[in-house]
């Protein structure tokens with residue numbers, strides 16, 4: 001384990017019954033970088049995020065985050081350590097506004113509990129104000145400032161993707177794991193997303209990007225890991241990966257290259 | 260419709276109506292409304308659990324029973340003051356809820372519904388069989404009037420005001436809860452558990468807390484009930500009470516803050532108007548429940564809010 005790595009995953013394995021969704025996958029990323037994780041449909045990319053964030057238990061391997069072992073930690077505890085993710089399938093919080101949804105992401109920044117909510121002491125009000133300001137700033141940052149009061153489930157898909165990013169940003173993460181943030185976006189939206197991700201990296205955050213949009217991946221990623229049938233097929237710079245014959249074959253073989 | 264009352268106006272109207280009711284309604288109607296207040300107290304807590312956190316309990320009738328019996332036994336057998344007995348009854352019931360909820364709410368799925376149903380059946384059976392302590396089928400007569408610092412709530416009307424005071428306080432607190440760090444976490448986990456957890460919400464902890472709070476509300480209502488009737492009996496809290504509570508939530512509007520209040524008042528009046536048809540009350544609640552699910556899936560309050568605004572989100576979020 002080199003301390004210079006923010007995420008260091010060794011031999012991560014996950015099976016669903018007879019299906020091996022992840023087969024001894026190694027993955028690492030240094031702070032401040034954008035890592036791409038690509039692969040055909042069903043390769044295990046989302047499963048990798050699910051096990052990495054604790055949403056699903058793994059069957060083997062080790063996950064280290066800034067040197068600390070994460071195995072067995074609950075998802076919310078991993079958020080507290082600075083790891084946050086978005087979902088490929090959006091899950092808007094029904095019945096909540098966009099602003100309230102982002103304020104959910106402020107959860108780990110405060111401590112007001114059930115009883116203090118009922119008493120609403122000055123400290124609680126101050127905390128609410130901080131949350132609101134942080135959430136508004138995050139919404140403005142991703143370009144949803146004007147949608148703050150809209151019901152979260154009323155946003156179009158492109159905006160839902162941005163909302164997820166805003167929710168993640170307010171947790172003040174060190175690393176954001178983004179599962180297909182560009183899926184469902186048009187070319188303009190995707191271009192703006194690329195700028196947004198670069199701006200997030202400029203704040204010193206690390207990004208791991210699962211994406212099918214190859215031009216986006218090639219454009220912004222410093223390193224790329226390719227998964228196929230749960231195995232790590234290749235790992236390296238965008239150029240190395242692009243030229244790797246195994247990668248070309250995996251993509252052509254499954255007819256999955258959507259650039 | 261262009262005008263809709265804002266929150267403050269609505270609450271003001273509610274308080275005025277509650278204060279004025281006994282002067283116009285008469286004694287028997289006031290008793291019915293007091294009962295409505297008691298049901299509303301339970302429904303407000305249950306709604307936070309079911310409507311916001313998305314967990315179902317079939318045991319809140321049992322928490323009412325625990326509150327009522329604890330108050331009855333402590334005041335009658337042990338001569339405690341009603342207030343001390345009420346505090347002990349609610350705290351004790353909260354502890355019982357914690358012991359039940361803490362292991363169960365760790366697991367995903369509808370185990371809470373099953374476990375609470377079993378728990379409720381046990382509580383009701385014990386309450387009618389453990390004669391030395393609970394008075395068996397006879398119950399506990401002679402529960403003293405409620406009193407605070409020497410002021411006795413010695414008429415049904417005074418109890419009506421006490422009950423509705425508590426109801427309105429808890430009602431207003433529910434707005435604070437829903438619009439807080441805790442409440443947002445609750446609503447988020449009710450909408451999508453993994454998404455909430457992935458933003459740092461300790462899902463299990465939040466669920467346990469709201470389950471305990473809702474049990475405390477139920478016990479508080481049970482305790483008030485004992486002092487209201489000056490009598491405790493296990494049959495007051497059988498499964499039909501739980502069915503009524505569910506009907507209240509569904510008819511009033513699950514996951515809306517006004518829903519439990521509106522539902523409770525509606526349901527006690529339906530129940531009261533049945534009068535001699537009381538034997539059919541289960542059937543009628545069943546029909547109401549099913550009818551509401553089919554024709555008013557958002558409940559009365561959710562439906563009205565939707566008509567006024569185009570969506571139910573404003574009232575839902577408070």
Ligand SMILES: Nc1ncnc2c1ncn2[C@@H]1O[C@H](COP(=O)(O)OP(=O)(O)OP(=O)(O)O)[C@@H](O)[C@H]1O
Nearest residue numbers: 016019021039040041042043044045046047048088
């Ligand atoms: N919860 C689950 N239960 C059972 N099998 C699962 C589950 N989640 C994923 N799988 C299986 O694991 C494999 C990897 O799926 P995963 O969703 O991780 O792929 P992916 O790389 O994210 O694909 P896509 O690009 O389509 O999103 C697939 O065979 C999938 O069917």
Ligand SMILES: [Mg+2]
Nearest residue numbers: 045046047088
């Ligand atoms: Mg996926």
